[in-house]
Amino acid sequence: MKHILFVCTGNTCRSSMAEALFRDMLEVREEFNEIRVESAGIFATDNRPASKQAIKALEEESIDLTNHRSQQLTADQILKADLILTMTDNHKEAILRMAPDAKGKTFTLKEFAFNEIKDIHDPFGQSIEGYRSSKAEIKKALEKVIGKIENI
Template sequence: MKRVLFVCTGNTCRSPMAEAILRSKEIPEVEVKSAGVFAAKGSAASENAGKVLRENELSLDHKSTQLSQTEIEWATLILTMTASHKEAVLSYFPQAVDKTFTLSEFAGNAARDIADPYGGSVEIYRAAFAEIKDAIEKVADKWKV
């Protein structure tokens, strides 16, 4: 069983979109969650994240989660949106070093951060969604039997 945890800053934009994308792949033996390194517990996904997910016929009943020991222990793989998120995860939870990567790094892309669309236009959210989706499709292809 693979248990994938996506991590971003506030768990209202990038990581919830990543969670919805991977969940929609319905890959057997893969569970998915998301969390934020500085998340306020219980916030909904941002309005534009929800809009972009709906445009792509994806749904997610989402409430933000603060990254904690519980999520770290649950995950067999932690995928962050940026190198600074990865550094934050490892500074708080050094025991997660062998299972923590940026999403781009794990997908085999050059070391590249996925920009934070927070507060931006729906077009900026669409661009972030496309980048996340591309990386997840590369990862998911490796897991399909």
């Protein structure tokens, strides 16, 4: 079973949305039913719910994020993941400081999807529009990731 890990700062906005959106995309593709998807935050406080705006933004996609609970990134998660997709270059660098051996499997989401070093906008503390914008960025990148994960 392949294991994909999404990482951001607090695991209540971007990485939680990425995890839920990607699960939803994989659900309709039988060839990907052996993929485990998870998210975590570099500075997350364990067991916090997703932000209200993230929940609302995903409700618009008919995806329920209400049961999500944040978790802090662990060395074990890094070790077990086949692919780690971060929301920013700073997140990627933090992971590589924790686990230099993760270099070949750790990328920013946009780097893996589009071969460009750009961050996913952080909507934390913004209105629902900021969350919709981040959701759209994430979703666009994930649509590219789907086509690339067969090779991980």
